[in-house]
Amino acid sequence: MNKYILSLFVSTGLLISNASHAQLNLSQFGIGGHSAVSTETGGLSGLLQNYIGANQEVLNGQSNLASAMGLSSSVGQIQQAAGLLNGTPSVNQLSKIGGTQQSVSQALTQAFMSRGVSAPPVNKQAFTEGLAALGKGVSQYAGLSSGLGNITQMNPASLLQSGLNPQTAQAASYIAQSAPGQLKSLVVTLSQAVQFASNNGINVPAVATAALKGF
Secondary structure, three states: OOOOEEOOEEEOOEEEOOOOOEEOOHHHHOOOOOOOOOHHHHHHHHHHHHHHHHHHHHHHHHHHHHHHOOOHHHHHHHHHHHHOOOOOOOHHHHHHHHHHHHHHHHHHHHHHHHOOOOOOOOOHHHHHHHHHHHHHHHHHHHHOHHHHHHHHOOOHHHHHHOOOOHHHHHHHHHHHHHHHHHHHHHHHHHHHHHHHHHHOOOOOOHHHHHHHOOO
16 A cells, blocks of 8 residues: 655745645554455545645645746745644545645646736746656556546445444535535646746746656
């Protein structure tokens, strides 16, 4: 099972923290320690971890892009959202994270469209790092699609009987409903960011362009 570590701190305008990080594992979702957990439940726990990992990459990417564009308020929003990943995210917390992603995406879109010649220069290195992280996040979101359809077919009662706690079952339902829409929005943001980079002499990493293939 892959483990994703969120490294976001604020230093010279970038959100990447050396002081604290959130490492997610099965026990944080109330999964693990059950000797009779079904294969279905095990697959679901992996999907939850992958979803959290995708959000970590997205927040990291948006943080760097916002910082590069001088959007300090958006960087602050991302910092708060990142803090919600410390522990077991509830449906309400996941909803807030999704809302933050959407808000930051809108701010980035506006910044890309309204950037004038008199604006401060873009931090090209931070922008490229943001493209790379956002590209990874989009790819990870896309990788969730194969498991999302299975969630809607799962029986909540059987999941609980097999050792899955209610909060995890609710989170899975939220993911099934929200992830497709989140992916579409993030693809648009990534596409706009790649176009902005291409128009402004900013290096576009291969992971960013590769993430857009198929969309």
